[in-house]
Amino acid sequence: xxxxxxxxxxxxxxxxxxxxxxxxxxxxxxxxxxxxxxxxxxxxxxxxxxxxxxxxxxxxxxxxxxxxxxxxxxxxxxxxxxxxxxxxxxxxxxxxxxxxxxxxxxxxxxxxxxxxxxxxxxxxxxxxxxxxxxxxxxxxxxxxxxxxxxxxxxxxxxxxxxxxxxxxxxxxxxxxxxxxxxxxxxxxxxxxxxxxxxxxxxxxxxxxxxxxxxxxxxxxxxxxxxxxxxxxxxxxxxxxxxxxxxxxxxxxxxxxxxxxxxxxxxxxxxxxxxxxxxxxxxxxxxxxxxxxxxxxxxxxxxxxxxxxxxxxxxxxxxxxxxxxxxxxxxxxxxxxxxxxxxxxxxxxxxxxxxx
Amino acid sequence: xxxxxxxxxxxxxxxxxxxxxxxxxxxxxxxxxxxxxxxxxxxxxxxxxxxxxxxxxxxxxxxxxxxxxxxxxxxxxxxxxxxxxxxxxxxxxxxxxxxxxxxxxxxxxxxxxxxxxxxxxxxxxxxxxxxxxxxxxxxxxxxxxxxxxxxxxxxxxxxxxxxxxxxxxxxxxxxxxxxxxxxxxxxxxxxxxxxxxxxxxxxxxxxxxxxxxxxxxxxxxxxxxxxxxxxxxxxxxxxxxxxxxxxxxxxxxxxxxxxxxxxxxxxxxxxxxxxxxxxxxxxxxxxxxxxxxxxxxxxxxxxxxxxxxxxxxxxxxxxxxxxxxxxxxxxxxxxxxxxxxxxxxxxxxxxxxxxxxxxxxxxxxxxxxxxxxxxxxxxxxxxxxxxxxxxxxxxxxxxxxxxxxxxxxxxxxxxxxxxxxxxxxxxxxxxxxxxxxxxxxxxxxxxxxxxxxxxxxxxxxxxxxxxxxxxxxxxxxxxxxxxxxxxxxxxxxxxxxxxxxxxxxxxxxxxxxxxxxxxxxxxxx
Numbered sequence: 001x002x003x004x005x006x007x008x009x010x011x012x013x014x015x016x017x018x019x020x021x022x023x024x025x026x027x028x029x030x031x032x033x034x035x036x037x038x039x040x041x042x043x044x045x046x047x048x049x050x051x052x053x054x055x056x057x058x059x060x061x062x063x064x065x066x067x068x069x070x071x072x073x074x075x076x077x078x079x080x081x082x083x084x085x086x087x088x089x090x091x092x093x094x095x096x097x098x099x100x101x102x103x104x105x106x107x108x109x110x111x112x113x114x115x116x117x118x119x120x121x122x123x124x125x126x127x128x129x130x131x132x133x134x135x136x137x138x139x140x141x142x143x144x145x146x147x148x149x150x151x152x153x154x155x156x157x158x159x160x161x162x163x164x165x166x167x168x169x170x171x172x173x174x175x176x177x178x179x180x181x182x183x184x185x186x187x188x189x190x191x192x193x194x195x196x197x198x199x200x201x202x203x204x205x206x207x208x209x210x211x212x213x214x215x216x217x218x219x220x221x222x223x224x225x226x227x228x229x230x231x232x233x234x235x236x237x238x239x240x241x242x243x244x245x246x247x248x249x250x251x252x253x254x255x256x257x258x259x260x261x262x263x264x265x266x267x268x269x270x271x272x273x274x275x276x277x278x279x280x281x282x283x284x285x286x287x288x289x290x291x292x293x294x295x296x297x298x299x300x301x302x303x304x305x306x307x308x309x310x311x312x313x314x315x316x317x318x319x320x321x322x323x324x325x326x327x328x329x330x331x332x333x334x335x336x337x338x339x340x341x342x343x344x345x346x347x348x349x350x351x352x353x354x355x
Numbered sequence: 356x357x358x359x360x361x362x363x364x365x366x367x368x369x370x371x372x373x374x375x376x377x378x379x380x381x382x383x384x385x386x387x388x389x390x391x392x393x394x395x396x397x398x399x400x401x402x403x404x405x406x407x408x409x410x411x412x413x414x415x416x417x418x419x420x421x422x423x424x425x426x427x428x429x430x431x432x433x434x435x436x437x438x439x440x441x442x443x444x445x446x447x448x449x450x451x452x453x454x455x456x457x458x459x460x461x462x463x464x465x466x467x468x469x470x471x472x473x474x475x476x477x478x479x480x481x482x483x484x485x486x487x488x489x490x491x492x493x494x495x496x497x498x499x500x501x502x503x504x505x506x507x508x509x510x511x512x513x514x515x516x517x518x519x520x521x522x523x524x525x526x527x528x529x530x531x532x533x534x535x536x537x538x539x540x541x542x543x544x545x546x547x548x549x550x551x552x553x554x555x556x557x558x559x560x561x562x563x564x565x566x567x568x569x570x571x572x573x574x575x576x577x578x579x580x581x582x583x584x585x586x587x588x589x590x591x592x593x594x595x596x597x598x599x600x601x602x603x604x605x606x607x608x609x610x611x612x613x614x615x616x617x618x619x620x621x622x623x624x625x626x627x628x629x630x631x632x633x634x635x636x637x638x639x640x641x642x643x644x645x646x647x648x649x650x651x652x653x654x655x656x657x658x659x660x661x662x663x664x665x666x667x668x669x670x671x672x673x674x675x676x677x678x679x680x681x682x683x684x685x686x687x688x689x690x691x692x693x694x695x696x697x698x699x700x701x702x703x704x705x706x707x708x709x710x711x712x713x714x715x716x717x718x719x720x721x722x723x724x725x726x727x728x729x730x731x732x733x734x735x736x737x738x739x740x741x742x743x744x745x746x747x748x749x750x751x752x753x754x755x756x757x758x759x760x761x762x763x764x765x766x767x768x769x770x771x772x773x774x775x776x777x778x779x780x781x782x783x784x785x786x787x788x789x790x791x792x793x794x795x796x797x798x799x800x801x802x803x804x805x806x807x808x809x810x811x812x813x814x815x816x817x818x819x820x821x822x823x824x825x826x827x828x829x830x831x832x833x834x835x836x837x838x839x840x841x842x843x844x845x846x847x848x849x850x851x852x853x854x855x856x857x858x859x860x861x862x863x864x865x866x867x868x869x870x871x872x873x874x875x876x877x878x879x880x
Contacts, residue, residue, distance in 0.1 A: 036595050041588065044595035062592040065428045322673045327610050349667035351602055 003081040007031055008050065008088040011099045012198075016081050021057065022047070023076035032353045033089050038077045040064075045076040052085025096202045098134055105131055105192045110163060112186055115251040116244075119216050120181055121155075124164040124190060131194055133158050135227035136201065136220045136306070136334070139194030141166065143179050150176035151196065153308070153334065155219035157226040164192070167251075169216040199334035201228060202304060207330070208237035210296075210305045212288050212317045215249070217309030217336055218242055222252060224306065229263050239267040241295065243288035243313070246272055247279035269295050288313055289320035300326035307333040318355055328355050374418045383408065383486040395484040401547040404612035408485030411607050417596065422494060426501065433505055433589045440582040441512050450578040451646040452517075452864030453855055456709040458510055458583060459519045460644070461571055463708055464536050464636055466506040467527040471540035473499035475551055482548040488607075491600045492552070498593040502586075509586045517860050518850040519708040525846050526708055529823065531814035532636070532700075534764045538811060539633050543626075545807075550622050552604045558626035561601030562667065563634065564594065565659045570637050574645040609674040616675050621803070627679030628796035632763040635696045642693035642722065643714060651725035653689040661686060681796045684772045690726050691775050694734040699768045701741065702753035705838060708847065710855035713741045733775050750854070754838070756815045761790040761808050762797035766815075769793050785809060 005022055006013045016025040023045050026033050036044040043063035049072045056069065057078030064075050076089070105126045113121035131139065135158050140149035156165040170181045184190075201209065201224050209228075211221040221240060228234040244250040256268040271291035275281040284291045288309070292300075300321050307317050314333050321331055333355060386394045398405065439445075449455065476496035480489050507523075514520040527533050543554040572587035574580075608615050638652035660682075668678045700711045714722070719738060722730040744751050757766035771777040772795075781792040785805045792798040801808045817823050821830060824840045842852065850859035865871035 034599075036598050037591070041591045042595035042598070043592050044599065060588050060592065061432065062429050062588040063595075065425065065432070067424075067428060319673045323675050325610075325613065327606075349663070349670045351606070351667060351670040355673075 003052075004084045005052075005081055006084075006086045007033075007091075008086060009093045010091065010097070013102075019080055021077055022054075022074075022079050022081065022085075022087065026076070033076050033091065034353075035077055036350055040075055040078040043075065046073055047076050047090075048073055048088040050086040050088055052087075053082045054079045054085060055082060094198070094202075095204045096200060097198065100132055100134065100137075100195050102193060102196060103129065103131075105129070105194075107164065107190050107192050109184060109186050109188045109190060112184065115167060116249045118249065119167055119169045119251060122152075122166040122168055122180060122184065124166070124192070126164060126192070130160065130162075131164060131192065133195030134200040135223040136199040137195040137197045138199075138220070138334075139164070139166075139192050140196065141176075142191040142193070143176055143184075146176055146179065149191075149193065153197075153199075153217075153219040153223070154195070155222050157223055157230065159231065165219075167216045167219040197334065199306070199308070199332060200224070201306065202332070203228075203232070203234075205304055206236065207302055207304050209239070210292070210300065210303050211238070211240045211242075212292060212305065212307045212309070212313075213240065214243045214288050214309030214313040215245075215336075217313070217334070218252065220308045220334055221306065222255075225256075225259070225266070229259060229266060235265050237265050237267070238263075239269060239295065241269045241271065241288050241292050243271045243273060243291065243309075245274045246276055247281055287316060289316040292317065293320050293324065296324065298324045300324040303330065305331050307331065309336060311335050311337060328352055331355060378418050379486045379490055382489070383484075391484065395482060397482045397548050398484050401549050402618050403547075403549045403608060403615050405484070405608075406611055408483075408487070410610065411485050411487035412603065417494065426497075429589050429592065430501070430505075433585055434508075436585045437509055437512070437582055440509075440585075445580075445582055446513055446516050447867055448579045448581070452860055453644070453710075453712065454574075454578045454580065454646050455513055455517045455860065456519075456711075456855070457571065457574060457578075457640050457644045458513050458580065459517070459709040460636065460640055461583070462506065462510045462513075462520050463523045463526055463530070463533055465567065465571075466503055466510070467524065467533075468536050468540050469499050469503035469506065471537075471544065472555060473497075473503060475540065475544045475555060478544070479548050479552055488552075488600075488604065491596070491603075495556075495593075495597055495600060498597070502590045502593070505586045505589060509582045512582060516863065518848070518858070519710070519852075521848075521851075522846040523708075529814070529845050530708060531703075531706055531759075532765075534812065534814050535636065536633055538764050539629055542629065542807075549608065552600075553608070553619060553622045554626040554629075556597065556601035557605045558623060559630050560594070560597045561605075562627065562660070562664055563630045564598070565663070566634055566655055567637060568594075569659070570641045570649065570655060573649040574641070574647075577647045577649050578645055605671075609676070620676055623676065624680040624796075625800050625803075628681060628794075628800065629763060631685050632760075632765060632793070632797070635692060635765060638693040639696035639700065642725070643697040643718065648721060652693045653725065656685065656689045680799070681794070684794070684796070687772055688769070690729040691733070691770055694722075694726075694730070695768050695770065698734075698737065699757075699766055702751070703757075704854055705752060705852050706842070706845075708845070708851050710850075710853060710858045710860055712855040713745060714738050729775065756818060758791055759813045759815050760793035760797050761811055761813070762792060762800045764811065764813060765793055767791060767793050 002015045002017045004013050005016050005025065007026060010031065012031050014025050014029040014031060016022060023033055023035055023038070033047065034044050036042045040057065040059040041063050046064065046068070054074060056064070056074055057080055059075040059078045064073060105128070107124040107126040109122060110125045111123035113123070115121045133154055136153070138151050138153040140151055142149045152166040152168060154164060155167050156162050168177055168180045171177045199220055211225065213221045225238060225240060228238060240256060242250070242256070250270055250272065253270060260266050260268040269284065269291055271284040271286055271288060272279060272281050273285070273287050275285055284294065303326060305321055305326055307314050314335050318331060392399070473496050476492045476499060480492035480496055483489050483492065510520060527537060543551050546554065568587060568591055572584055575583035575587065605619065608619055641649065641652045641655065668676070697711070700707055701713060704711050719735055723735065741751055757768070759766055767778060767780055769779050771779045779794055781795060781798040783790050783792070783798060783802055790801060790809070792801060814823070818841055823844050824830065825844050828840050829835065830837070855861055862871070
């Protein structure tokens with residue numbers, strides 16, 4: 001039995017298990033709250049409770065004084081909800097967040113396309129209200145027989161009447177993606193909840209944009225790029241650096257070549273890290289971060305970067321960007337964590353908030 | 356302007372961020388009487404390049420009114436507890452009289468450094484050209500002063516009943532082993548402002564502070580010292596700001612200019628090693644001095660440095676930094692450090708302001724369990740030998756003053772990284788003189804800035820040069836006893852030094868607790 005905790009000013013709701021601390025739950029849900037000692041002594045994670053009952057836990061009387069308790073403050077690292085709560089944290093509001101409410105939808109699989117030997121395009125028509133989302137966000141797809149839903153980014157451009165598109169890479173031993181690849185059929189009914197995530201273009205910032213995508217991590221950037229170029233007619237320089245293993249895995253290649261022809265402000269840089277002779281590839285050989293470093297001559301200053309793909313690719317790209325002088329305030333990521341990645345997650349320090 | 360518009364503009368409550376912007380508004384003005392370089396003369400010589408001070412983000416955003424309100428509340432609470440502690444004779448509730456020696460170590464070895472930190476941050480607050488770091492450094496300066504004061508007030512209760520603490524300031528500037536923490540902070544204070552903040556806010560507060568506070572405060576809790584636990588909590592509640600400052604300063608410096616990265620790396624290498632050497636004192640406190648043990652030094656080092664520090668440096672790698680040089684040596688030495696340190700204090704029991712002892716059989720069994728690879732093989736035989744000598748009435752005292760490391764000022768008592776049976780000696784030649792070091796880390800630090808470290812005030816050298824006697828002492832007198840003269844210069848009185856066994860502290864403790872062989876219990880039976 002869990003509780004809903006809404007974190008203001010983000011307006012983001014998270015699920016907190018019985019006995020779980022607010023900090024633990026929010027960090028796991030991808031919402032950063034400032035924190036340091038994690039055991040009630042330092043007070044870094046102090047938040048204001050707007051509503052809801054909770055237990056203070058072992059918060060030190062020096063880190064959280066009586067006057068503060070009376071004013072309804074708590075330490076997120078110790079406090080456990082005993083009912084649904086609303087809290088207010090000292091985190092920055094994001095002018096580009098539309099705070100779209102999460103909704104449940106019923107849809108029907110309209111089309112299934114093999115985009116590559118390992119990635120399937122799943123096209124879904126939604127009955128009733130359409131799914132309103134910000135380009136880059138994802139949805140949870142509920143699959144029959146699976147206890148938890150699976151998260152997939154929306155690859156289509158957000159516009160009225162649009163058919164939803166998911167790009168699903170088959171993960172060996174991954175229950176959800178195996179179901180999509182082996183059992184899902186056109187005409188099947190599926191339940192979707194969304195939109196989710198805070199991966200979207202910060203349009204209020206006017207700097208040129210770099211997208212870095214790996215494998216099926218292309219889905220979000222595809223939606224974001226189409227949205228910028230076609231809906232907004234955005235004229236700032238936009239670069240997509242897209243990496244795949246070989247030519248057969250490089251999908252929507254022609255679409256991006258076309259976009260680059262049509263829009264002089266859009267640059268498309270594909271890279272293959274394991275091209276075979278059969279690929280007939282004369283483009284860049286190497287990983288996404290190698291291609292980015294070469295393309296930008298190791299100087300990324302004055303850009304916003306959006307990274308989407310598997311954790312290893314994201315980490316390599318962050319390092320390359322930072323050593324090329326682009327830092328946390330200008331880097332946004334959407335990690336695709338799959339059944340294959342879980343074990344290698346390493347402990348992180350509080351040095352970075354979002355990366 | 357009408358009343359109506361004023362009222363309409365007023366009601367919205369400021370967010371913390373907006374309040375902080377108001378607090379620092381206009382403080383970074385353009386100077387006109389003097390060029391900025393002359394107003395902030397120390398911001399260039401270290402080679403650090405700052406292009407935009409505005410990029411300094413203070414995530415803590417504490418405003419002055421909140422600061423005073425919180426600190427006053429903390430003081431009220433702390434002093435209420437100290438009062439209760441004193442009225443209830445709280446000093447009698449600690450686990451054993453031996454425990455008080457850790458309090459002596461804290462008061463003489465750490466509290467004066469809180470005061471040093473207060474001075475240093477006051478200087479940083481003046482020397483940084485940016486408003487964010489000025490405010491953060493000034494607040495920390497006040498915090499550190501508060502820490503020093505509250506620690507002194509708390510420990511004053513112990514000073515009424517136990518020896519070794521009565522002249523802690525005087526001793527801090529003279530006693531041989533106290534030059535280790537003293538020189539550490541003075542090294543930071545006399546560096547430039549950027550090295551100073553990397554040394555203390557990052558390398559010390561952020562990377563190593565848990566290894567000071569956690570062991571002392573947990574030891575206090577385990578051993579019934581509620582007064583120390585309380586000032587520990589009170590001080591630690593300021594740590595969030597201090598650690599945040601550490602993280603913020605390192606990110607800011609690394610992001611401002613790529614040329615800063617190698618400079619910062621060298622400072623991290625240096626201050627990690629200096630901090631680690633300073634923690635030698637903590638290692639022996641954890642493993643030998645607290646009667647009821649919390650965790651071993653090796654366990655603490657593994658948790659706080661290897662794991663937490665490892666995670667931090669994995670993140671810092673993104674900036675192109677690497678783990679501090681010689682960190683592998685600290686992991687290898689974790690099995691030996693506390694034994695090498697406690698052996699030294701046992702040897703020089705005459706010259707420290709607390710009362711050491713030979714570990715009991717129970718203490719040694721705990722060490723065997725915590726250090727299965729090394730304790731029985733290398734150190735137990737030595738301590739058992741000491742014990743045997745004590746039984747025979749031939750307690751071993753080392754009467755030859757040790758060679759000190761020119762950098763960390765600790766005697767050359769550490770073993771070779773690859774051989775626990777060999778003492779590690781390193782040396783460098785500079786201007787025709789030979790300088791000695793305890794380790795590769797300390798030698799590297801000297802070699803980079805020899806002009807600074809040749810000036811070190813090394814207690815042993817100073818004794819041999821005759822600088823550690825009270826005015827009027829005549830070293831040519833027939834009955835001149837140099838050790839006695841040095842102890843007099845330290846303001847040591849009877850019972851401040853020498854073994855715990857037979858000390859006035861032990862005698863009093865047994866009497867107060869009704870445990871003395873010739874005390875009230877015996878008489879009653």
